[in-house]
Amino acid sequence: MSDIITVRLPDGSSRDLPVGSTGADLAAAIGRGLAKAAVAVEVDGTPTDLTATLPDNARVALVTDSTEAGRHVLRHSTAHVLAQAVTDLWPGARYAIGPPIEDGFYYDFELPGGQHFSEDDLERIEERMRAIVAEGQPFVREEHDLEEGLKLFADQPYKVEIIQGVGATTDAAIAEADRGEGVAANAVSAYRNTPSFVDLCRGPHVPSTARLGHFKLMKVAAAYWRGDEKRPQLQRIYGTAWESKAALADHLHRLEEAEKRDHRRLGAELDLFHFPPEIGGGLPVFHPKGGLIRKLMEDYSRTEHEKAGYQFVWTPHLAKSTLFEQSGHLSWYADSMYPPMEMEGATYYPKPMNCPMHILIYKSRQHSYRELPIRLFEFGTVYRFERSGVLNGLLRVRGITQDDAHIFCTHEQLAPELANLLAFVLGLLRAFGLTQFEAELATRPEKFVGEPEEWDQATDALGDALESAGIPYSVAEGEGAFYAPKIDVHVRDAIGRRWQVSTLQVDFQLPQRFELEYVGADNNRHRPFMIHRALFGSIERFFGILVEHYAGAFPTWLAPVQARILPVRNDHEEYARSLAADLGAQGVRVDVVDADEPLGGRVRRGKLEKIPYVLVVGDDDVAAGTVGVNARGKDRPDRDVPVDQFARALRAEIDSLGSPESST
Ligand SMILES: [Zn+2]
Numbered sequence: 001m002s003d004i005i006t007v008r009l010p011d012g013s014s015r016d017l018p019v020g021s022t023g024a025d026l027a028a029a030i031g032r033g034l035a036k037a038a039v040a041v042e043v044d045g046t047p048t049d050l051t052a053t054l055p056d057n058a059r060v061a062l063v064t065d066s067t068e069a070g071r072h073v074l075r076h077s078t079a080h081v082l083a084q085a086v087t088d089l090w091p092g093a094r095y096a097i098g099p100p101i102e103d104g105f106y107y108d109f110e111l112p113g114g115q116h117f118s119e120d121d122l123e124r125i126e127e128r129m130r131a132i133v134a135e136g137q138p139f140v141r142e143e144h145d146l147e148e149g150l151k152l153f154a155d156q157p158y159k160v161e162i163i164q165g166v167g168a169t170t171d172a173a174i175a176e177a178d179r180g181e182g183v184a185a186n187a188v189s190a191y192r193n194t195p196s197f198v199d200l201c202r203g204p205h206v207p208s209t210a211r212l213g214h215f216k217l218m219k220v221a222a223a224y225w226r227g228d229e230k231r232p233q234l235q236r237i238y239g240t241a242w243e244s245k246a247a248l249a250d251h252l253h254r255l256e257e258a259e260k261r262d263h264r265r266l267g268a269e270l271d272l273f274h275f276p277p278e279i280g281g282g283l284p285v286f287h288p289k290g291g292l293i294r295k296l297m298e299d300y301s302r303t304e305h306e307k308a309g310y311q312f313v314w315t316p317h318l319a320k321s322t323l324f325e326q327s328g329h330l331s332w333y334a335d336s337m338y339p340p341m342e343m344e345g346a347t348y349y350p351k352p353m354n355c356p357m358h359i360l361i362y363k364s365r366q367h368s369y370r371e372l373p374i375r376l377f378e379f380g381t382v383y384r385f386e387r388s389g390v391l392n393g394l395l396r397v398r399g400i401t402q403d404d405a406h407i408f409c410t411h412e413q414l415a416p417e418l419a420n421l422l423a424f425v426l427g428l429l430r431a432f433g434l435t436q437f438e439a440e441l442a443t444r445p446e447k448f449v450g451e452p453e454e455w456d457q458a459t460d461a462l463g464d465a466l467e468s469a470g471i472p473y474s475v476a477e478g479e480g481a482f483y484a485p486k487i488d489v490h491v492r493d494a495i496g497r498r499w500q501v502s503t504l505q506v507d508f509q510l511p512q513r514f515e516l517e518y519v520g521a522d523n524n525r526h527r528p529f530m531i532h533r534a535l536f537g538s539i540e541r542f543f544g545i546l547v548e549h550y551a552g553a554f555p556t557w558l559a560p561v562q563a564r565i566l567p568v569r570n571d572h573e574e575y576a577r578s579l580a581a582d583l584g585a586q587g588v589r590v591d592v593v594d595a596d597e598p599l600g601g602r603v604r605r606g607k608l609e610k611i612p613y614v615l616v617v618g619d620d621d622v623a624a625g626t627v628g629v630n631a632r633g634k635d636r637p638d639r640d641v642p643v644d645q646f647a648r649a650l651r652a653e654i655d656s657l658g659s660p661e662s663s664t
């Protein structure tokens with residue numbers, strides 16, 4: 001028997017190690033940098049502790065701390081430290097679940113005697129956590145059978161419920177979550193840090209708490225056990241954790257920036273939209289200023305679509321169940337649809353998508369190949385059921401207006417059509433000031449409808465379109481919907497956040513289900529390709545993204561008020577009004593705020609409203625036909641600017657629309 005094992009590394013090489021070597025030994029053997037950065041190791045695809053012995057012939061990949069998987073381990077380990085700190089400070093506290101989440105982690109607790117955490121407690125808890133980190137407590141894995149596991153957690157009823165729930169529960173999601181908590185079919189795994197602190201867990205964890213430290217507790221919130229309002233209410237502590245002090249600082253800075261840009265806050269401050277409880281969750285109303293911006297977005301989009309050869313259609317909001325049976329939505333999309341309504345012996349649904357209706361327009365008469373491609377466009381409002389817990393301002397609503405198009409084309413037209421389409425999409429996004437793109441190409445999944453050769457043709461065409469657009473993209477192998485490969489276009493906003501916006505999808509299902517045809521040059525009937533395409537995605541969501549991207553300081557062409565005129569004294573008001581009339585006649589959106597309050601306050605208010613130009617007019621201006629110009633984002637006004645000169649420059653700026661103005 002050999003005393004050497006061989007492991008295979010991700011780069012295809014292999015490495016010999018003494019029998020009994022661990023992931024930590026492997027990292028040390030490869031290099032000191034890696035030994036410092038490794039937090040876990042994947043062994044044949046399973047995330048494993050660095051301290052575990054490596055089997056012979058395994059495929060291994062070290063998990064380092066600055067990757068998502070590595071951060072996951074750091075965050076999850078920090079959550080254990082949080083639970084230990086809370087049980088130290090509140091003896092008898094019960095701890096329920098504590099998973100890593102995006103950018104951080106949380107842990108749910110029940111304090112003895114119905115006590116509540118206050119925000120001030122977070123500091124004390126953090127202090128205790130730092131002491132635990134300083135102690136360098138090892139994370140030691142233990143495995144138990146179910147009975148032992150129940151004994152181990154006898155005074156922790158939530159852990160007991162998790163252990164007992166496995167096997168007994170029929171809820172697959174809960175069972176899956178519980179496996180994450182360290183319960184397999186008949187075994188329980190746990191991690192112990194001190195003789196007294198142990199947590200039910202699948203792992204892996206960092207070898208020692210000394211590996212942690214760049215964390216911060218963020219807030220306390222209420223959460224029901226199992227998310228069920230009939231079960232006990234717990235208190236959730238949220239935290240964030242990172243691999244370095246700098247990464248933590250960056251994250252906190254991004255949060256601060258995001259907070260300043262929160263579209264829900266800005267939406268109220270700038271009087272753009274709100275969500276009346278009288279209407280219901282996820283159903284916004286747009287106020288005049290928000291409505292104006294929305295109109296400008298739609299007008300621009302309509303004009304561009306017209307130039308690009310689209311035909312405008314309109315379809316209703318309800319349709320009979322039979323339509324959605326034929327389209328298949330009722331069999332694979334029903335969970336996202338609104339409940340049905342009965343009318344005159346038929347069942348109606350609010351439409352979740354516009355596609356079936358556009359198809360009926362296509363099908364209303366015969367088409368010759370000479371007419372293709374046919375591009376049908378509509379701002380179509382669709383209704384999708386979203387649970388109230390996931391609604392998120394304009395970013396996730398229940399009534400969605402899509403800038404939706406369906407394109408019907410021949411097989412030969414597919415590749416050029418997709419290339420044009422992608423260029424069109426990117427051009428429109430650029431006009432709205434979004435210039436950093438990334439895309440994802442999702443290809444054929446294992447289960448699919450349609451012919452493999454057609455899938456290949458469409459996937460190649462989508463790939464070629466991405467190549468010719470020259471935007472970076474990744475391929476998500478097998479992640480297309482069963483009926484369509486697609487491109488998702490993501491944009492980066494002003495603070496580097498990534499948003500998914502546009503989608504281009506080649507559909508192999510609907511043309512078949514609706515037996516779409518065209519008559520070819522050979523006089524035979526052929527099935528057209530169908531492309532689904534939403535560009536903003538939804539106007540509501542895109543609006544929310546724009547508010548955050550610009551931090552409410554919309555580029556001049558989209559600003560509800562483009563210029564505001566402030567007379568210094570009442571006797572300058574007449575001049576202010578004639579100036580407003582002049583600019584208005586040139587198509588500028590302008591208003592006047594009279595001199596009933598001090599000038600300083602009016603200028604400040606104009607800045608708060610993020611108006612691109614606040615114009616001040618006084619004695620000299622009235623005499624000389626000039627204005628004082630306070631441009632947004634500039635500290636000092638330009639004085640004595642001739643009115644004509646200002647008006648010309650403003651008009652040129654508006655006409656150049658999307659000329660990306662960097663936001664504040
Ligand atoms: Zn754990």
Ligand SMILES: [Zn+2]
Pocket residue numbers: 353354355406532533
């Ligand atoms: Zn569609």
